[in-house]
Amino acid sequence: MRKLLPILCLFFATLSTMAQNKATISGILLDKETNEPLIFASIGIKDKAIGTISNASGAFDFHIDQQDVSNGIIVISMLGYETLALTINLLDISKSVIFHLKKVPKVLEEVVIIDSLTSFDILEIAINKIPTNYPDTPFLLEGFYRDLKRVNGTYISLLEAAIEVFDNNYEKPRNPTKIREKVGLVEVRKSLGYSHKYAKYFNQGNLLEEMLIENIVRYHDFPSTHSPEAKMKRLPPTVYNNSKVHVLDYHHSNVRLKLFIDANSYAFVRIEQTIGTKEHAISEVLKYKKYLYLDRFVTTNKVIEFKPYKGQYFLNYFTLYKRNQWYNQESKRLDYDMELYQELLINDINSDTQKRIAGAVKMKKYGLQYQDMPYDKSFWKDYNVIKQTPLDEKIVEDLEQYGTLEHQFKNN
Numbered sequence: 001m002r003k004l005l006p007i008l009c010l011f012f013a014t015l016s017t018m019a020q021n022k023a024t025i026s027g028i029l030l031d032k033e034t035n036e037p038l039i040f041a042s043i044g045i046k047d048k049a050i051g052t053i054s055n056a057s058g059a060f061d062f063h064i065d066q067q068d069v070s071n072g073i074i075v076i077s078m079l080g081y082e083t084l085a086l087t088i089n090l091l092d093i094s095k096s097v098i099f100h101l102k103k104v105p106k107v108l109e110e111v112v113i114i115d116s117l118t119s120f121d122i123l124e125i126a127i128n129k130i131p132t133n134y135p136d137t138p139f140l141l142e143g144f145y146r147d148l149k150r151v152n153g154t155y156i157s158l159l160e161a162a163i164e165v166f167d168n169n170y171e172k173p174r175n176p177t178k179i180r181e182k183v184g185l186v187e188v189r190k191s192l193g194y195s196h197k198y199a200k201y202f203n204q205g206n207l208l209e210e211m212l213i214e215n216i217v218r219y220h221d222f223p224s225t226h227s228p229e230a231k232m233k234r235l236p237p238t239v240y241n242n243s244k245v246h247v248l249d250y251h252h253s254n255v256r257l258k259l260f261i262d263a264n265s266y267a268f269v270r271i272e273q274t275i276g277t278k279e280h281a282i283s284e285v286l287k288y289k290k291y292l293y294l295d296r297f298v299t300t301n302k303v304i305e306f307k308p309y310k311g312q313y314f315l316n317y318f319t320l321y322k323r324n325q326w327y328n329q330e331s332k333r334l335d336y337d338m339e340l341y342q343e344l345l346i347n348d349i350n351s352d353t354q355k356r357i358a359g360a361v362k363m364k365k366y367g368l369q370y371q372d373m374p375y376d377k378s379f380w381k382d383y384n385v386i387k388q389t390p391l392d393e394k395i396v397e398d399l400e401q402y403g404t405l406e407h408q409f410k411n412n
Helices: 004-020 066-071 119-128 197-201 207-213 377-381 390-402 405-410
Strands: 022-031 042-045 051-053 059-065 073-077 084-087 097-101 139-151 154-167 182-190 231-240 243-252 255-262 268-276 282-288 291-309 312-328 333-350
Touching: 022 066, 042 059, 042 291, 051 059, 051 312, 051 333, 059 066, 084 097, 119 231, 119 243, 119 255, 139 207, 139 312, 154 207, 154 390, 182 207, 182 377, 182 405, 207 333, 231 255, 377 405, 390 405
Parallel strands: 022 097
Antiparallel strands: 022 059, 042 051, 042 073, 073 084, 139 154, 139 333, 154 182, 231 243, 243 255, 255 268, 268 291, 282 291, 291 312, 312 333
C-alpha cells in the first residue's frame, strides 16, 4: 500500500493538471464604428496554428493552453479590417471581452489601381501559384464539422464531429471528383432526427467528403475563363492580415464567384461562390409511397477562407449551403423544400507531418450519420467549435421535439 500511494498521488496530480491546462477566452467582436457584430472573423494565438471563428452574433469561446494566458498574444483577423493583436494577460478573461475591429480606411477601398494586369491575368497567376502558396508537403488538419438539415422551414437533424484531415499537398489531382484527403473521426454526436422520415430526400452519401471536394483551390476546379461569355472585373482592393488584397468579381452562366487574392503572394485568401438556375433543373426522380417526386436544384452557396501559417496558406473555415425542392408530379405542387447547412472550422494545423490520422478512427465512405461512436460529453467541454448563437434557438426548439439534445447525443 505504501508503494502504491506515490503512484496514486501522481495519478491524481496528473488528472488535476489535465483538468486545469485549458483556459477559455469568451468574447464578442464588433465593428468599431457601427457596433455591428463581425461574423466569421478568425481568432488565434500569434505564431501558433490553433484558432476558432466568431459566429453569427460575433461571439466566440476560444479554449487555449494555460501557458498562453501568461505569455500569448491573441490575434483577430477579418477581411476588410485591421488585424488586432493583444497581450492575453492584460485582458480580464474572467468575463466576456468585447473586441472592436477597425475597418480599413475608405481611401484604400477607393484606390484606382493602374497596372497592366487584367482581372484574368491576376486569376491565372493565382492559380499557377497554388503549388507554392499552399502546402507542398504532408499536413494534418484538426477540425470541427457541423451539418444541419431543414425541411419546409423546420430543422430535423443535427450532426457534429471532431475530425482530422490528412493530405499530401495541394497538387492538381488527375480526377477532381475523387477525394484526395484521408479523413478520420475523433468524436461524433448527432440528434435522433437522422432517422426522420424526410431524411431520404437528402443525399445519403458522405456529406463531409463531398464538401471537401468542393474546395476549388485544393482541387484546382475553377470555372472556365476562356469562354467569351465569362465576365470578370476588378473591384476596389481590401485588406486581410494587414496585407492588400485584390478583389475579382466573376460571372459566367449560373456561376458567380468573388475571389480575394493577396496582392503580394497571389494566394487565394477567400472565395465566395453562388451557383443557381433561373429555371430549376430536374436532377433526380424519387418514388415515395404512391407518388412520384421531382427534385429540382435551387442554389448552392459556399464561402472558403484560408489563413497563413509558416509561410503557406491552409484552410481556415468552409461554409456550404444547398437547397433543393421536391415537386409532387401528380399535384404539380411543391411538397418539400430541403435545405442543408454545412460548416467546417479548422482549429489546429500540423504542418509537414507524416502522421496520417493521429488520434482518430478512419472514416468510412458512407454517411457520418451511420458511423456510430460513443458520446463523450467531457471531450466537448473545451474543444474549439463554432459557438452557438441566440439565432440557434429556433434550431434547438425544432430538434428538441425528440427530447433534449444532450439526451439525443447519449442515446443515438
